[in-house]
Amino acid sequence: MxxxxxxxxxxxxxxLVLAACSSAQSDEGSGESSGAxxxxxxxxxxxxxxxxxxxxNTWHPNAYAESNVVNRIIFTGLTKPGKDLSPSPALAEEWSASEDGNVWTFKLRQGVKWHDGEDFTADDVAFTFNDLVLDESLGSNGASNYKSLEEVVVVDDYTVEFHLERPWAALPAYLAFNSEIMPEHKLSGGDxxxxxxxxxxxxxxxxxxxxxxxxxxxxxxxxxxxxxxxxxxxxxxxxxxxxxxxxxxxxxxxxxxxxxxxxxxxxxxxxxxxxxxxxxxxxxITRYFWIALNQEDERFTDAKVRQAFTHAIDRQAIVDSVLQGYGKVAHGPITPDQQAFYTDEVQQYPYDVELAKQLLSEAGWEDSDGDGVVDKDGEPFKIVFDIAIQGDLERIAQLVQQYLIEVGIDVELNVLEWNAMIQKNIIERDYEMMLNWWSYPTDPDVYAQYGSENAGTGNNIPGYQDAKLDELLQQGQATSDPEERAEVYREAQEYMAETLPYIYLWYPQxxxxxxxxxxxxxxxxxxxxxxxxxxxxxxx
Structure with a gap:
């Protein structure tokens, strides 16, 4: 359809027709009641x-998708997505950036209590970022989003300053995204x-x-x-x-x-x-699905191999059949809901089995013995494809497996329970090929997922490293003018579509x-x- x-x-x-509803918070007391x-x-x-x-715990290395859904209503961050998705006040009531963009000042909400009755103060904010996020030995989930952060300075009980190594226009947006504040009095003094x-x-x-x-x-x-x-x-x-x-x-x-x-x-x-x-x-939604090919594996460092894989997968067919049409083939990480930044005027990879085989051949992979599997220097191209049990991911992985087999790749599926996938693929980086997705704030800053300094332990799951891409994405972070920023991210999208740090699958609805x-x-x-x-x- x-x-x-x-x-x-x-x-x-x-x-049914959705009844009109009010988003206003009632001032009535607790207990059962019905309203007009x-x-x-x-x-x-x-x-x-x-x-x-x-x-x-938002920042725990194991706290990914399932944890986020729960933590989002137990904890709160300095900002939150507004109903128009722009950063809106939460624990911070207002904020401003210095003229050079290297210092952001946040005025905190007063009178907020932790669930145990203790006061929320600036010390909790400083503890969260200085002691949890910036301590590289802890490997905090989401820490790669904050690579430009030097430290959080307490000005007074209800004012903090975020000191940056370089300007970061998207800071308020990222503070609204899985960046909840943790209580110092509960988590300090140990691991x-x-x-x-x-x-x-x-x-x-x-x-x-x-x-x-x-x-x-x-x-x-x-x-x-x-x-x-x-x-x-x-x-x-x-x-x-x-x-x-x-x-x-x-x-x-x-x-x-x-x-x-x-x-x-x-x-x-x-x-x-x-x-x-x-x-x-x-x-x-600001989300895209991808396949990561571990860049520690030399077979995947050749862009022609990644391009061949992309041509080999009929992504539109998967969107039409598995997603029932609720999606769009992806060309990069900037999603279509970001209309001011998204472009599809980049290199395209339509489904093309013969072109995929040609690219593999150009990369040195050919079926020399006629067994249906391409090989190089006597080694067949065999891959273990890790997939987590969630929704229709396993069904999608089975289709991807068949598409790759058709071009001569021997693919073995390894199905994992969700938390086992997090441990093996994300924390230990023990995988050859995996399929998952990224969600991020409605802002084009995707440095956390691509920056070379985030390879190995951060959100750069493939471990892809590229100095030119680093420069482009850091330039995008530092640019606040919307038109100039859009131009930077257009160039970045063109470059990523050529080099394919990830194999881009689709933008879902x-x-x-x-x-x-x-x-x-x-x-x-x-x-x-x-x-x-x-x-x-x-x-x-």
Whole structure:
């Protein structure tokens, strides 16, 4: 089924018309209550699925996608994505940059309490960045986003300065993205990753929900923080159920056991279209899927090999069949929702089996013995392809496997549980080929995923190193003028499309499955809506 790719537009697939809802926070007290049409209703609880056990610390090396969904409502950052996706106040009320762009000053919100009653102050901000993020020995998740940060200086209890090695225009945007502040009084004085009580049992945050109960392999239950600085949340309780199988997630949504989540299996739309109790909302998102070829492996350092792989995979066919048309073939990391920066006027890689074989031949890989597998210097081109169990990733990997076999690559699939994939592929960098995705703030700064200094331990998963690309992306970071910045990133996109640090697959549209009675959810991608979960309510 052909779908129209829409930029910055949301639409609803449902037999119901979405009722008008108010995003205003009610000032009424806690307890069950019903309001007039358009008023938020107090009380009730919802359930959200995640695929694996979370780690309750944004910066922990194991805290990736599943953890982020939970941590986003336990903790808060200095900024958050606004409903227009521009950086908006959270723990910081205002901020400004120095004339040379090397110092950013943030004025912090006063009167904020941690869940245990302690005061939030500038010391917590300094601790988070100086002691967790900038300590390279800790290998903090997300630290590669902050390579230009020298230190955070406490000016007074409610003012901090971010001192940079070089100007960084996207700092407020990155502070809104998986950069929550951690409590110094809970994590200082030892290895923060060894603090099992905090990281795996009883986290203490400043967010709208706080820990109630956690049963590994089953669920995480959070109750509302009545002292939340934005006002008391409407929903009494939010439970994250650990449900790794996407079919089970859909079944539990139909049976009213789950209330909102991102549909990873797009083919499930047909199963829910007949339900009067569910809605599917499609949103553009700053995300791209990719294949990483480990650059420590000499076979993958030749750009012709990476180009051959890209030509060998029928990406449009996967978008049409697996994604049901909810996506667009990718040409680089800058996503189409960033209209001021995105360009598709770059080198293209249409599906072409013969061209893929020709490029492999030019790189020295030919089937010399007629066994169907290309070889070089007597060594057949055999790859172990790691894939995590989540949504339709395994199905996609099977298709990629078949496409590569067709051009003479012997591909063995290695299917991993999500957290095992994080440990093996991301932390240990033990892989040959892997498939995953990047999400990032709605800003074209992708240095963390490509900078040479982030190879090996940071977000540069392939370990790709290129001085020219480093220079372009750092220039983009330092440029604040929108037109000049757009020109820099256009050049960077052209260069990345030629060199292929990653094999770019597609830009997905996100499909959110929602309980039709769940109201107050902003019209944006799921990760951003969670920053406003205190406004959500059930209208039943």
């Amino acid at each position: 052909k779908k129209l790719w829409q930029i910055s537009i949301l639409f609803i697939v449902s037999v 049409e358009g008023e938020a209703v107090k009380g009730g609880e919802i359930a959200i699925p995640i695929a694996a056990d979370p780690t309750f 923060p990753w060894d603090n099992v009580e905090f990281n795996k049992k009883n986290p203490v945050g400043t967010g709208p929900y706080k820990m109630d109960t956690y049963t590994s392999g089953q669920s995480v239950s959070l109750v509302k923080n009545e002292e939340f600085y934005e006002g008391e949340p409407n929903l009494d309780k939010v439970t994250y159920k650990i449900v790794p199988d996407s079919n089970t997630q859909i079944a539990q949504a139909i049976s009213k056991e789950l209330d909102i989540f991102v549909m990873e299996d797009k083919s499930a739309i047909e199963r829910i279209e007949s339900s009067n109790d569910l809605e599917v909302v499609a949103a553009d 996100e499909l959110q499955l929602r309980n039709a009675n769940l109201q107050g959810v902003p019209d944006t991608y799921f990760g951003a809506t969670l920053h406003y979960i205190y406004e959500w309510y059930l209208d039943e």
